[in-house]
Amino acid sequence: MSLTDIARYRSADPRITIHSWLRGRDIVEFLGLWEALHNPDFKRIEFDTFKKDAGSNAFTFSIKKWNEELGAIGLITKSGRYGGGVYGYSDIALEFASWLSPEFKLYIIKDYKRLKADENSRLSLNWNLNREGAKLRDGKKQAKKLLKI
CATH class of the missing domain: 1.20.5 (Single alpha-helices involved in coiled-coils or other helix-helix interfaces)
Known part of the structure; x- marks a missing residue:
């Protein structure tokens, strides 16, 4: 499901909305738990370091880094004017929509x-x-x- 499309209902710049959501420690914990339940290749030990930094002022969440370093599959980004954006599984999209509204x-x-x-x-x-x-x-x-x- 497109998180970008969901964010457009609330924001002129959905990228900022999505990245604001991804900064929260509770969201990082939610995503880590989702990955642990649905992704046998998720690197849980590396996730602990990622989680420790979450929520701090200097923390920035990069979906590319999340996927490459932790083997995560729940969020993906696609480039392009049409069809581009941030996508997530329905569980993740519902969590995002709940946070948003x-x-x-x-x-x-x-x-x-x-x-x-x-x-x-x-x-x-x-x-x-x-x-x-x-x-x-x-x-x-x-x-x-x-x-x-």
């Missing part, structure tokens, strides 16, 4: 809660159906026993 983040939380409620409702219905089915099977067994007597 608290309103968007609240909609994600609200939708997540709705989906969990729907899931719980379906599971509860399934459990009740299984319970009622078990009652019917037990009732049939009881009736057969009575008929044999």
Whole structure:
């Protein structure tokens, strides 16, 4: 997903917005965790040094350096006027959009809660159906026993 396109909704210069986001220590930790979960070639030991510097005034995040030194795959840059920009996996793009817009983040939380409620409702219905089915099977067994007597 294009982080550049997402940033355009809030900024005339999306590069500055993206690089501001990448400066935060919590974002660097998020990206490192994402890489550790999704990328078996991610260099975790080298990441510790990178993470230590994150958040300081002198820290600048370079996606090229991130990818080359740590073997990261979650963020990529493409050059060119059309189709160029910063791209990331959907998890990363959602994190960026959440950082950019608290309103968007609240909609994600609200939708997540709705989906969990729907899931719980379906599971509860399934459990009740299984319970009622078990009652019917037990009732049939009881009736057969009575008929044999």
